[in-house]
Amino acid sequence: MNNLIDRETKDIYIEETNQSLDDIENQLITLENMGADIDMAVAKKIFHAMHIIRNGASLLSLTKIKDLSQKIENVLGLICSNRLSPNPEVINILLQGIDRLNQLTDQVDNNEDLNIDEQSVLLTGLTSAVLPDDIKQSVTEVRDIPVPNGKHIFKISEFNLIQVLEQGKNIYILMYDLIKDVQEKNNTPLNFVRFVQRHGEMIDSVFDIKSIGTLEEQEFGSEMPYFVLLASTLSCEQLIKELDLQPYQIKPVNNVIADLIHPKTDPHQKELSSTSIAKNRMTENKRRLEKLNALFCELKFSMDKMPCRLDNTSSLSKARLQTVLLNLHDLLYQENNVLASKVLWKIGRNIRDYAYQSNIKATIDLQCGYIMMDNRILCRLIDPLTAITIKMVRLVQDIEPVQLCLSMGKNEDTIALTISYANPHMIIKKTHIDCHDEEKKLHALSADLKQTFESDKGLTVEIRVPQKVFIVSGYRVKIDNYCYIFPKFNVKDHLANLNPLKWSENDSSFSFYHEDHFIPIVNISNSDISYYKNKNKLIVCEVGGQRFGVAVDELETKELDAFCQSLGKQLAENPLIIYHCLLDNGQIAFIPDMDYLVNRIS
Amino acid sequence: MSKKVIRPGQDIVASMVPEFKKSLQELIGEEGITEIDIDLTGVEMVDSVGLGAFIATHNTLSQKNGKLTVIHASDDIYSLFKTMRLDQHFEIQQG
Numbered sequence: 001m002n003n004l005i006d007r008e009t010k011d012i013y014i015e016e017t018n019q020s021l022d023d024i025e026n027q028l029i030t031l032e033n034m035g036a037d038i039d040m041a042v043a044k045k046i047f048h049a050m051h052i053i054r055n056g057a058s059l060l061s062l063t064k065i066k067d068l069s070q071k072i073e074n075v076l077g078l079i080c081s082n083r084l085s086p087n088p089e090v091i092n093i094l095l096q097g098i099d100r101l102n103q104l105t106d107q108v109d110n111n112e113d114l115n116i117d118e119q120s121v122l123l124t125g126l127t128s129a130v131l132p133d134d135i136k137q138s139v140t141e142v143r144d145i146p147v148p149n150g151k152h153i154f155k156i157s158e159f160n161l162i163q164v165l166e167q168g169k170n171i172y173i174l175m176y177d178l179i180k181d182v183q184e185k186n187n188t189p190l191n192f193v194r195f196v197q198r199h200g201e202m203i204d205s206v207f208d209i210k211s212i213g214t215l216e217e218q219e220f221g222s223e224m225p226y227f228v229l230l231a232s233t234l235s236c237e238q239l240i241k242e243l244d245l246q247p248y249q250i251k252p253v254n255n256v257i258a259d260l261i262h263p264k265t266d267p268h269q270k271e272l273s274s275t276s277i278a279k280n281r282m283t284e285n286k287r288r289l290e291k292l293n294a295l296f297c298e299l300k301f302s303m304d305k306m307p308c309r310l311d312n313t314s315s316l317s318k319a320r321l322q323t324v325l326l327n328l329h330d331l332l333y334q335e336n337n338v339l340a341s342k343v344l345w346k347i348g349r350n351i352r353d354y355a356y357q358s359n360i361k362a363t364i365d366l367q368c369g370y371i372m373m374d375n376r377i378l379c380r381l382i383d384p385l386t387a388i389t390i391k392m393v394r395l396v397q398d399i400e401p402v403q404l405c406l407s408m409g410k411n412e413d414t415i416a417l418t419i420s421y422a423n424p425h426m427i428i429k430k431t432h433i434d435c436h437d438e439e440k441k442l443h444a445l446s447a448d449l450k451q452t453f454e455s456d457k458g459l460t461v462e463i464r465v466p467q468k469v470f471i472v473s474g475y476r477v478k479i480d481n482y483c484y485i486f487p488k489f490n491v492k493d494h495l496a497n498l499n500p501l502k503w504s505e506n507d508s509s510f511s512f513y514h515e516d517h518f519i520p521i522v523n524i525s526n527s528d529i530s531y532y533k534n535k536n537k538l539i540v541c542e543v544g545g546q547r548f549g550v551a552v553d554e555l556e557t558k559e560l561d562a563f564c565q566s567l568g569k570q571l572a573e574n575p576l577i578i579y580h581c582l583l584d585n586g587q588i589a590f591i592p593d594m595d596y597l598v599n600r601i602s
Numbered sequence: 603m604s605k606k607v608i609r610p611g612q613d614i615v616a617s618m619v620p621e622f623k624k625s626l627q628e629l630i631g632e633e634g635i636t637e638i639d640i641d642l643t644g645v646e647m648v649d650s651v652g653l654g655a656f657i658a659t660h661n662t663l664s665q666k667n668g669k670l671t672v673i674h675a676s677d678d679i680y681s682l683f684k685t686m687r688l689d690q691h692f693e694i695q696q697g
Contacts, residue, residue: 179651183651188649
């Protein structure tokens with residue numbers, strides 16, 4: 001038998017692919033360093049190299065390599081057509097794909113355990129996220145291409161079809177009878193398939209298995225209809241000649257899917273779908289979400305301060321409001337949720353950078369599955385998780401390469417992130433790392449850290465993060481050595497270097513001239529009413545239409561997310577505060593009850 | 603439901619298919635086997651008629667709610683079945 005894909009062919013492919021992947025990795029980093037001003041020649045070179053890898057995998061039926069390289073090629077295609085900027089996030093996702101391809105080629109004969117789901121989700125998400133709405137749909141939309149026999153339908157991703165068409169290829173359905181066209185010509189199915197693949201890419205194929213019949217049927221073996229969906233740069237006439245086809249055996253389908261590259265939209269709609277409009281829409285959505293979050297916080301504050309004992313009518317109203325609040329919380333929870341791997345990839349990137357700077361080999365394999373998490377928590381996890389991971393790398397960095405694994409698990413209330421050593425031979429006797437600073441940052445997220453040591457696994461660090469949290473965006477201020485977070489939705493302005501001439505005193509009440517009005521000053525301090533005299537900063541707040549100022553010692557204009565925690569028994573008695581939270585440095589901060597403050601305006 | 607492994611031990615080509623087909627028919631029809639593993643150890647080539655035999659076996663077993671599995675397929679045969687999307691109809695395991 002003429003083995004077209006003998007061991008040697010496969011080995012040559014693997015060797016060339018490994019070399020090519022190394023080159024692609026370096027070129028991607030070069031591309032990233034170019035910033036916005038990318039050299040299109042480099043981008044096209046990478047695209048071409050990936051295209052060759054994908055075609056080779058297709059030819060050798062290395063399904064996983066083919067599927068993953070197809071997705072990488074899709075993203076590279078967008079970069080080459082200037083529809084996607086190769087920013088660090090994009091490059092990192094591509095590098096994750098390349099890493100997985102490397103693993104797949106290293107274990108080409110035994111890669112059943114290596115799934116490509118996570119990389120595929122990230123790459124598809126990337127492809128989808130940057131595209132204008134009309135094209136975005138194409139990533140998940142499937143187009144039906146009916147086979148002329150009327151019995152079968154090819155179901156192909158519209159995005160893949162667009163990519164093929166944009167490469168200037170034509171798409172055809174080839175109709176064969178394997179008995180007449182292969183067997184009677186003394187050819188084998190394998191040689192036949194390879195021959196077809198040399199003239200284009202087999203996007204899909206299907207047997208008409210029903211017409212082949214069963215073992216009992218007399219006509220068994222008399223015909224074997226087989227249909228191929230082929231993408232080729234050759235014209236219909238050229239393919240008829242090259243593949244020795246009869247004209248009835250080939251059907252061009254470009255006209256069936258022509259709308260994919262020439263959308264039936266008028267110029268106005270086209271304008272709407274441009275990237276800038278899509279970006280504006282995303283910004284607008286973000287603003288809406290922030291506004292919704294602010295409304296939720298304000299309502300929750302009011303509800304929490306509502307007296308426990310109410311008459312029947314008020315109790316019913318409170319119960320109804322609480323139902324609204326719960327639903328709003330669920331809605332916000334869903335809106336803020338993103339695929340964890342879409343954010344946590346940055347840890348992999350940080351480790352890669354650390355390894356590069358330290359001249360060691362260290363990688364972290366992220367196994368996040370399809371777990372969704374609050375984006376605000378995820379962003380704050382990057383720093384502490386990176387620091388912990390680097391500490392774990394340092395423990396064993398004399399045993400290269402260091403391979404770590406960050407896996408995620410989820411139960412009803414919490415999400416567990418576990419960092420462990422991926423290679424069991426890397427067991428060391430150190431049972432603990434100092435994570436004091438990281439623990440503070442994790443506690444600020446209401447998360448806990450636990451270290452365990454097992455003789456066969458080594459050190460494992462587990463971080464448990466609550467799934468649903470109450471987050472208030474606000475500004476940190478310091479008053480008489482106490483830290484407060486003033487909710488963003490109540491803060492209208494921050495003033496520093498106050499002009500002494502703008503103060504006014506009247507019957508023991510104080511006010512400050514701000515935006516054409518005198519606004520009352522509320523005393524939050526335990527000290528004398530004239531405490532403001534020692535302070536030269538003011539935070540301007542508004543509650544229920546009433547504006548007032550609070551004089552502070554220090555104020556930060558940078559917004560932060562406070563993970564609110566209920567007050568303990570002692571603090572609950574203090575009417576000035578409604579929640580507390582922990583800051584990244586371990587310090588406690590209080591969230592003032594703004595209703596109480598506004599009521600203090602004398 | 604009973605299961606049987608069948609090992610042709612030679613290339614699945616037109617010349618052997620009638621005999622192969624007969625033994626499969628006996629297994630399914632007379633012995634009432636509804637799950638068949640075809641072990642391709644030692645099989646280097648499958649021609650078009652041979653492919654037809656696999657599909658016909660799958661069709662026959664499907665009618666009886668049975669299942670065909672191809673095991674120990676060589677790299678070439680595994681690749682061929684995958685390319686031709688036969689893995690969408692019955693399970694194929696590499697050798």
